Amino acid sequence: MGKPILEIKDLHVAFKTYAGEVQAVRGVDLQLEKGETLAIVGESGSGKSVTAQSVMRLIPSPPGKIKKGEILFEGKDLIQISDKEMFRIRGSEIGMIFQDPMTSLNPTMTVGKQIMEGLMWHQKLSKDEAYQRAVEMLRLVGIPTPEKRVNQFPHQFSGGMRQRGMIAIALACNPKILIADEPTTALDVTIQAQILELMKELQVKTETAIILITHDLGVVAETAHRVAxxxxxxxxxxxxxxxxxxxxxxxxxxxxxxxxxxxxxxxxxxxxxxxxxxxxxxxxxxxxxxxxxxxxxxxxxxxxxxxxxxxxxxxxxxxxxxxxxxxxxxxxxxxxxxxxxx
Known part of the structure; x- marks a missing residue:
């Protein structure tokens, strides 16, 4: 087994509030290997999502603060790098599927345009090239008639299709790590199974390492290699x-x-x-x-x-x-x- 693609060492994250300081993450150590799925499980409030958001440097500051620790991505400490460098990594090398696609997708932009945005910024594709790639991504995640859907807005998609659209955005730039924060929440069992099967298929094709945050042990048994x-x-x-x-x-x-x-x-x-x-x-x-x-x-x-x-x-x-x-x-x-x- 080679060197892990991601190592979290002694991570501490706290949030200052009017009532005091919430010590949300208190010394987390985790490793993620290339091409594997690591599931993080636990009750609400256990620190799962805060750990994932720390990897993406999405902890709102204030009130949040990474007080201590290292997050090593291919040997590079994400906590210490500049905002500009993190902006380059976020989306292109580390993608994230958020818990609620309806609040994560921009309601004023077509789904295709939201996929194109990252492609044009990170991969410097032209508008036409990005458009074609967006259609391909929607087809890849199993959305029917992608040539039509690429020009539609999030409210025109069903819940399962919005989640597939989020996956398309997260995978558009072929990231090395995909963080999925409860990607099947509020979806019915049939759509949930389709989303999980899709993630497994895409992982085989792209060798993407996945961090899966969930409280559903059935999902863990179906998709994960290791569990924290x-x-x-x-x-x-x-x-x-x-x-x-x-x-x-x-x-x-x-x-x-x-x-x-x-x-x-x-x-x-x-x-x-x-x-x-x-x-x-x-x-x-x-x-x-x-x-x-x-x-x-x-x-x-x-x-x-x-x-x-x-x-x-x-x-x-x-x-x-x-x-x-x-x-x-x-x-x-x-x-x-x-x-x-x-």
């Missing part, structure tokens, strides 16, 4: 999809899997929601962020953040005190398989 589980602004577990679904080690991951509906379980009472509420990031806990909701929490969990333990060297890591040699043996009834911590 975030909670309280921290990454609590990372691993291959098989590691997370079948050999997960963190109680929060067990909770996510246990609260996921399954076709082989019909009784509603067999769904196990995670009790309690996420931590207050105005005053985050000094120990494990999940300690107050964890049924296996020990005194040390509240007092000190656990270090990252290698479960499988290089592929599966977890930050949990249950991995300590002095911790009691715990048996978890996960959503997929029985898991025993040694």
């Amino acid at each position: 589980v975030m909670y309280g602004g921290k990454v609590v577990e990372t691993g291959k999809v098989e590691d997370i679904f079948y050999r997960s080690r963190h109680p929060y991951t067990w909770g996510l899997l246990g609260s996921m509906p399954r076709l082989d379980i019909k009784r509603e009472d067999d769904l196990s929601p995670i009790p309690g509420s996420p931590p207050d990031l105005f005053d985050p806990p000094k120990g494990c962020p999940f300690a107050d909701r964890c049924p296996y929490a020990m005194h040390i969990c509240h007092d000190e953040m656990p270090k990252v333990t290698e479960v499988t060297s290089g592929t599966h890591q977890v930050a949990c005190w249950l991995e300590d040699s002095q911790a009691p043996s715990i048996e978890s009834r996960g959503a997929k398989v029985n898991i025993v911590s040694q």
Whole structure:
């Protein structure tokens, strides 16, 4: 395995508000390999989207600020480069599909013109060349009669077509990394499946690395190669999809899997929601962020953040005190398989 195309090291992001400072991301470490899909999962407020927006340097300042860390894209720290250089990278080398296409697309411009804009700016294509490329991109993402649709406005597209249009804009300049922030939110199941299949097909054709931000574990199982589980602004577990679904080690991951509906379980009472509420990031806990909701929490969990333990060297890591040699043996009834911590 070669050098990662993207490395996030000890990233801290905070937002100043009238009530105090929200510590939204608190020491995130992630890696993304060329051509792979990394899914970032967790509850709302866990820091998933803020991490992605930090990569794109889209954190509004004020009130937001990247306080510490490195974001290395092909060895270049995106936090340290100039705004002009970041403007060149954003869209051409790193693309992003935003959560809500209706608010992300410009309602006063045709979809074709919005695709052409990046092509003319980044790839210096003429207007005619950019127009032809826009038609090709709409055809590539599966929009019927692209020659007609290229001249239509976002309100003339259905929800699924708007999302496909967003993907066309994000992929128009052949970026090396595509960040998809909940790309199937508010779409029906059929359209959701089509969008996910489209992303997989395009990844094979273009070798684009994808960061997929989602709370839908079904989407993760279908599309991702590796998974990072975030909670309280921290990454609590990372691993291959098989590691997370079948050999997960963190109680929060067990909770996510246990609260996921399954076709082989019909009784509603067999769904196990995670009790309690996420931590207050105005005053985050000094120990494990999940300690107050964890049924296996020990005194040390509240007092000190656990270090990252290698479960499988290089592929599966977890930050949990249950991995300590002095911790009691715990048996978890996960959503997929029985898991025993040694």
